[in-house]
Amino acid sequence: MSSGYTKSILVAGVGQKPKKGDSVTVHCTGMGKNRDLNQKFWSTKDPGQEPFTFTIGEGKVIPAWDEGVLTMQKGEKAVITAQPHYAYGARGFPAWGIMPNSVLKFEIELLSFGPSKIKASHILVKHEKSRRLASWKDENGVEIKKRSVADAHAILNGYLNEIKISQDKKATFAAIASKHSDCSSGPRNQGDLGWFGRGDMQKGFEKGAFALQVGEISEVVNSGSGSHIIMRTG
Missing domain, CATH: 3.10.50.40 (Chitinase A; domain 3)
Known part of the structure; x- marks a missing residue:
């Protein structure tokens, strides 16, 4: 001592x-x-x-x-x-x-x-309460403004079910992120956010991401940006 x-x-x-x-x-x-x-x-x-x-x-x-x-x-x-x-x-x-x-x-x-740092990918679905009501695939937020939080959760749970029954969960997650995520990391990096530490992300997202083990996928989590499912990759 x-x-x-x-x-x-x-x-x-x-x-x-x-x-x-x-x-x-x-x-x-x-x-x-x-x-x-x-x-x-x-x-x-x-x-x-x-x-x-x-x-x-x-x-x-x-x-x-x-x-x-x-x-x-x-x-x-x-x-x-x-x-x-x-x-x-x-x-x-x-x-x-x-x-x-x-x-x-x-x-x-x-x-x-x-x-202190982890690596993760995510799929973001924005809704009427998101802090920024626009995305790369809905530049004027026409659909986002009409989407409730419950609607966003339902969409993500559908994606989650699709991923869970897939034989290659990582590939399916990446494909959905590329096509459907409201975050620009979707089409750019298949949802990959790279490495980040505590304090780098919004609190709800951080809590959900850091609770995961490598390879694990979260249930729906919420942040100021919208609703997400997260896959920890490192």
């Missing part, structure tokens, strides 16, 4: 541990406001907050997190106590009431982890 932090496990996790470069998502409550380790300065469970996602092992968070969370398993809850040089050091974090050279305590739950 590093001399910069200690870890005490509250609830054991299961399975493998994250590796450097993975995207990890945690719940966390930080204690140590005004040098009082019983006083909270921040929590992902506070109103308006949500689980925190970061790329581990790349210096994007304090060292106690970068090193400590690498030792955790999925579902594990632990208390990590960070010495000042493994937390915010001499500068502190005044906005949160963290004084210079403060020892801090974090109760962390490792919710999930996986690659």
Whole structure:
């Protein structure tokens, strides 16, 4: 264990541990406001907050997190106590009431982890609530403006059924994307979006894509652009 932090496990996790470069998502409550380790300065469970996602092992968070969370398993809850040089050091974090050279305590739950970037293809069907009511095959949005969200879902579920019964799902997905997707990636790249990381895509799309394993195809997911089915390819 590093001399910069200690870890005490509250609830054991299961399975493998994250590796450097993975995207990890945690719940966390930080204690140590005004040098009082019983006083909270921040929590992902506070109103308006949500689980925190970061790329581990790349210096994007304090060292106690970068090193400590690498030792955790999925579902594990632990208390990590960070010495000042493994937390915010001499500068502190005044906005949160963290004084210079403060020892801090974090109760962390490792919710999930996986690659920080994935590769995926998609089929997009726009509808009347899409943020841009036009596409490469409907430049004035004549059909899109008449299409409800339910209509878009029905169209995509039809494509999904066709893909599921196909002997070559990847080829069928690509063919449908090329002809029918409202995204220009359809005719240009058979729906292939290439590699992307968290924060690169709209939230609904990102959540659906990162939940998939390589080769898996999603059910219908929604984003500001419209409705999609997604196939993870890398």
